[in-house]
Each structure stands twice: as C-alpha cells, then as structure tokens.
Amino acid sequence: MSNNTVLVVDDEDYIRSTIAGILNDEHYTVKLAKDGFEALTAMKNFYPPVVLLDIWLPQMDGIEVLKRIKEQYPDTIVIMISGHGTIDTAVKTIKMGAYDFIEKPLSADKLLITISNGLKVFNLQQENKQLKVTIEKKYEIISVSRVMEDLKRKIAIVAPSDSWVMITGENGTGKELVANAIHRLSSRANMPFIDVNCAAIPEELMESELFGHEKGAFTGADRRRIGKLELADRGTLFLDEVGDMSVRMQAKLLRTLEEGRFTRIGGNNLIDIDIRVVAATNKIIKDEIRDGRFREDLYYRLNVIPLHIVSLRERKEDIPVLTEYFLNEKNKISRQKKRITPAAMGALSSYVWKGNVRELKNLVERLFVLVEGDVIDTEDLPREIRTNSKNDDEQADDGLHSAKSAFEKDYIIRMLKEHSWNITKTAAKIGISRENLSRKMKLLGIEREV
Ligand SMILES: Nc1ncnc2c1ncn2[C@@H]1O[C@H](COP(=O)(O)OP(=O)(O)OP(=O)(O)O)[C@@H](O)[C@H]1O
Ligand SMILES: [Mg+2]
Incomplete structure (x- = not known):
C-alpha cells in the first residue's frame, strides 16, 4: 500500500491530539511534531506525503518550515493551518508552494477532504514521474558508434535552443526517437509532444487533423474538433514524414507557422499558437524540391537545424x-x-x-x-x-x-x-x-x- 502518513505540526498539545484522533479513525498513519525542528526530523525519518503545518510556531515559524520542506521535499503536500488573523499570511503560503490552508477552529470534514484531495494529488504526481521514467526508457537511444554519440551530443545542445529541427534518415533509423529526445531535453518537456504522420493521413483529412474544425463546418462535422496545431500549443509538433505532405497543405501550414495563428475550419476566431516544430523525412528533400513536390520556402523554414541519422550499415x-x-x-x-x-x-x-x-x-x-x-x-x-x-x-x-x-x-x-x-x-x-x-x-x- 502507498504511504499515507500525515505529519501534524502544531505547538498546542490539544490540537495535535484532536487531529491525530480524527486521522487515526480514518486509518491514516499519523506522526506528530510540536515545532519546526521536530517537523524537519520527522520529514527525514518518515517522508510523509502530507504535512499539516501551523503557521504560528515558536522559534522557527510555519513559513520558514514550509520553505525548508519545499526545498528538500518539493513533492510534499503541505496544508497550512491558520489561526484567526493569519489568513493573509496563509494566502501568501500558497504562492510559496503550500497546497491549501484550513482555518481554526478546525472542521473535521474540511480537514479530511483537504487531506484526501492532497494525497490524491501527491499520488498522481508520483505516478506521473514513474510514467516519465518509463517513457524515457522507451525512447532511449542505444548506441556505441562515434557518429551516434556525436549525434546525441548535438541533440543535447540543440534541444534546449527552441530552434526548429529537420531530421533526415532512412526508414527505421530512429527519427522518431530523436524527435522525442529533442522534446524531452527542451524547456517544453512538460508540455505535449504531438505527432502528425503526414504519410498516413489522407490529404482530405489532413486539414482537419492539423487545424481542427467547428461543429457544422462540413457534412459529418457533428462536433467541434481540436486540431493538432492547437494541441501542440506551448509544446512540440512532430511533423513525421513531412516529405509526403501535399503541396497545397504545405502552403497553408507555412502561412500558419509564419503567422503563429490560425482559425479552425469553419471558424472565425483566430487562435494564437506557440509551437516548436521538429520535422522528419526519409526522402531526399532537395530532389523533392527540384521535382516540385516540396516547397522550398517551407523547407528553409523547417530546416533551421538539420540532423542526419546515418544508416545502420x-x-x-x-x-x-x-x-x-x-x-x-x-x-x-x-x-x-x-x-x-x-x-x-x-x-x-x-x-x-x-x-x-x-x-x-x-x-x-x-x-x-x-x-x-x-x-x-x-x-x-x-x-x-x-x-x-x-x-x-x-x-x-x-x-x-x-x-x-x-x-x-x-x-x-x-x-x-x-x-x-x-x-x-x-x-x-x-x-x-x-x-x-x-x-x-x-x-x-x-x-x-x-
Ligand atoms: N538507437 C536506438 N536505440 C534503441 N531503439 C532504437 C534505436 N533506433 C531505433 N530504435 C527503435 O527502432 C524502431 C524504429 O525507430 P523510429 O520509429 O524512431 O525510426 P524512424 O526513423 O522514425 O522509422 P520510419 O522511417 O520507419 O518511421 C523503434 O521501435 C525504435 O524504438
Ligand atoms: Mg518514423
């Protein structure tokens, strides 16, 4: 079972024992501390996911304890207990990373709901971290060759720059892997990574896929759809197999990328977007341009930083x-x-x-x-x-x-x-x-x- 320890920090014996009683009845594991120093020791010993912290404490006050807890255990859910007259301070603590505050006199219901919600948030955070590790493993780039080690070094330099990247390489060389690595190592890592496979989506669906549409925009549009450009806002848009996009779509996409705004199909509202584009192709784009299948202006817009993955042979x-x-x-x-x-x-x-x-x-x-x-x-x-x-x-x-x-x-x-x-x-x-x-x-x- 996951850790459901609640650390109660209050200098008043009566408050500590009352809260302990309520929480014990709900099967929480309860630890008590009567001042900031005891609280920090308890943090080290029990690593409680939730802390109930009185604002007014002797010597080291609740604000200082909150600061130290957040520095050392940033994931901890800290719920402030505020007495009469400390509401303003309580509000301030939220800005410092406290999860919530409850006022004295304490209501048992309010106390239990806040703790239960806080614990849920804590568990979600942990799950999220775990998932990230799993995803990172899934996208690990395995190699020992000089060329790939050089490429990885280049990725590490390019990723945080927010520049647009064009990845080239034959089928199956790891283009998607590299695109993902760029996203994860960028300042957008916590925002979405949205993948558009330009080769797999038929031309007539592509527009709606990218731009989305309003309800009633065309026959069959029975509800609004949010397109991938919008989903990728503040994140990374991965245009996979961009060499397969139709020339007409290329023109529309280029305009949107240059203006940083667009409207959904059948809509009037201009929607601003801030996206980083990483594109990939297994085609020799220069040939595509020569033969009129790829717009040169789009190529120059996308190809700010070229990354090439050499074939396995x-x-x-x-x-x-x-x-x-x-x-x-x-x-x-x-x-x-x-x-x-x-x-x-x-x-x-x-x-x-x-x-x-x-x-x-x-x-x-x-x-x-x-x-x-x-x-x-x-x-x-x-x-x-x-x-x-x-x-x-x-x-x-x-x-x-x-x-x-x-x-x-x-x-x-x-x-x-x-x-x-x-x-x-x-x-x-x-x-x-x-x-x-x-x-x-x-x-x-x-x-x-x-
Ligand atoms: N260096 C690597 N280390 C570990 N796995 C790799 C590596 N390179 C490729 N792979 C794996 O090989 C498969 C193909 O990689 P990926 O999809 O990134 O290639 P791609 O260049 O996008 O291929 P395609 O052109 O077919 O779309 C994936 O399952 C990927 O996880
Ligand atoms: Mg691919």
Whole structure:
C-alpha cells in the first residue's frame, strides 16, 4: 500500500491530539511534531506525503518550515493551518508552494477532504514521474558508434535552443526517437509532444487533423474538433514524414507557422499558437524540391537545424549493442531467458539492414518468440542473413572481421569439445599447428569449459 502518513505540526498539545484522533479513525498513519525542528526530523525519518503545518510556531515559524520542506521535499503536500488573523499570511503560503490552508477552529470534514484531495494529488504526481521514467526508457537511444554519440551530443545542445529541427534518415533509423529526445531535453518537456504522420493521413483529412474544425463546418462535422496545431500549443509538433505532405497543405501550414495563428475550419476566431516544430523525412528533400513536390520556402523554414541519422550499415558497431538491448527487453518480461551465440551475432553484425534498426528490432523479437530453447544460433536466422554473412562484398570492413572472429571462435570451441579439449588433437583436425591454435584461443578469449 502507498504511504499515507500525515505529519501534524502544531505547538498546542490539544490540537495535535484532536487531529491525530480524527486521522487515526480514518486509518491514516499519523506522526506528530510540536515545532519546526521536530517537523524537519520527522520529514527525514518518515517522508510523509502530507504535512499539516501551523503557521504560528515558536522559534522557527510555519513559513520558514514550509520553505525548508519545499526545498528538500518539493513533492510534499503541505496544508497550512491558520489561526484567526493569519489568513493573509496563509494566502501568501500558497504562492510559496503550500497546497491549501484550513482555518481554526478546525472542521473535521474540511480537514479530511483537504487531506484526501492532497494525497490524491501527491499520488498522481508520483505516478506521473514513474510514467516519465518509463517513457524515457522507451525512447532511449542505444548506441556505441562515434557518429551516434556525436549525434546525441548535438541533440543535447540543440534541444534546449527552441530552434526548429529537420531530421533526415532512412526508414527505421530512429527519427522518431530523436524527435522525442529533442522534446524531452527542451524547456517544453512538460508540455505535449504531438505527432502528425503526414504519410498516413489522407490529404482530405489532413486539414482537419492539423487545424481542427467547428461543429457544422462540413457534412459529418457533428462536433467541434481540436486540431493538432492547437494541441501542440506551448509544446512540440512532430511533423513525421513531412516529405509526403501535399503541396497545397504545405502552403497553408507555412502561412500558419509564419503567422503563429490560425482559425479552425469553419471558424472565425483566430487562435494564437506557440509551437516548436521538429520535422522528419526519409526522402531526399532537395530532389523533392527540384521535382516540385516540396516547397522550398517551407523547407528553409523547417530546416533551421538539420540532423542526419546515418544508416545502420554505416555504423555496424551498433548492431551488437542494439541486439543485446532488444533481446534484454524481451528477457525482462519473459520467464524464459534467451541468449544469442557469438556466431549468430556475427552474422547479424555483417548483414546489410535495409530497414535499419526497425528491421533488426523486429527480427530479434521474432526470433525470441519462434526459437525454442534458450539459445539463438546461426541456423535460427533467416537464410538471407546466414548466407549474406559469408559472402558479401560489404564485409571487407569491421563487420566482417567481427563476424569472422565470431565464427572462428564458435568453430574452434566446437572442435575442442569434440576432442575433449585436447589441443594437439584439435589442432591436427583443424589443420593448424598446436602453437597456432593456442595463440588463436588466447586471441579469441577461449577458455576450457569445466
Ligand atoms: N538507437 C536506438 N536505440 C534503441 N531503439 C532504437 C534505436 N533506433 C531505433 N530504435 C527503435 O527502432 C524502431 C524504429 O525507430 P523510429 O520509429 O524512431 O525510426 P524512424 O526513423 O522514425 O522509422 P520510419 O522511417 O520507419 O518511421 C523503434 O521501435 C525504435 O524504438
Ligand atoms: Mg518514423
């Protein structure tokens, strides 16, 4: 059960015990303090979500205690108790972060309702924080490659600037992930992140999707609809696949973005908006402009800061960490844990992922479901990945090297096992010298299994 402790801070014994009695009857856990110092100690010991705090206290007054509590435990719900003549002060405390105040003489009903509401607010706050952590995890950008680490550094610099950003990259490279990171690291993080998929929404619905409409604006508009521009006010608007937006819509959007205001379809009221736009596309926009499918002026408006995500085949070092990460995510929620052999990892690392990270992620998830047993090995991989990893020109790079090592390691271990880890016999079988085998084993980190 969640913590329902209420700390009661009042210098009058009678008030403390009366409140304690009322709260105990309602099954709250009650802690008492007769002055500010005791209150701060109790905060440290019990971390109460709700504090009832008298304004008038000897030595350190309620205002000072409130200040200190809010500094150290900003989430705490502090309800001030104000005596006759301290109402003005009580109002001031709200500005300092107090949740509410109640007046003496205390009404039991008012007291209980205020505490119960305060506790609800506290729990919602905590839930919200938890959700944020979950979302942040969901949008974590996993990488080890230089290019991606550079990109992350750039994101951290660009995000707080409020500049508009254009993200380019092939399908599945993580454009949405990057857009989200920009939002979360910006000063708009607590405001909405609104995603408009320009490729998925048919042209005739796009206008209403973005601008919203008034009731009766057209046949079928049986109630008012708030568009995404309005929803994104003070937050971030993510125009995903912006290269797929019709030229007519581009013109209307550009005008709106420049003026910072618009009207809903069928409406007269001008609505002001303050939005940051992050756009993404997998198209080569320069080509789209040349062919008349994308407005150059909109491009310059959006492309204040360009961020490019390179394809996965240009950063193969990321493949193993991504694979481990996706596998781990599955392992976390499943009773059966699975691992992948170095050989299979080698094959994945040297494969050319046309669908980039999304394709890799889908494959790992599929393997997790389909592979029986707890080891994912080379033979479990789709044929194109197995064969590709043996003979592809692309492999004259690091990917090939690690794939080769992985294969070699796997092969040597298998041979060693077949010969009960007798190095001389194994070397003879493989056709290399004993010294050479020992050296290879050391190099590949092969140790005798016991
Ligand atoms: N670096 C990464 N770390 C962890 N997950 C990633 C990474 N890059 C991409 N992903 C995951 O891969 C999938 C595709 O990413 P995302 O949707 O951001 O790509 P996209 O470029 O927008 O793709 P599309 O062009 O298909 O819309 C998502 O599930 C995302 O979580
Ligand atoms: Mg996307």
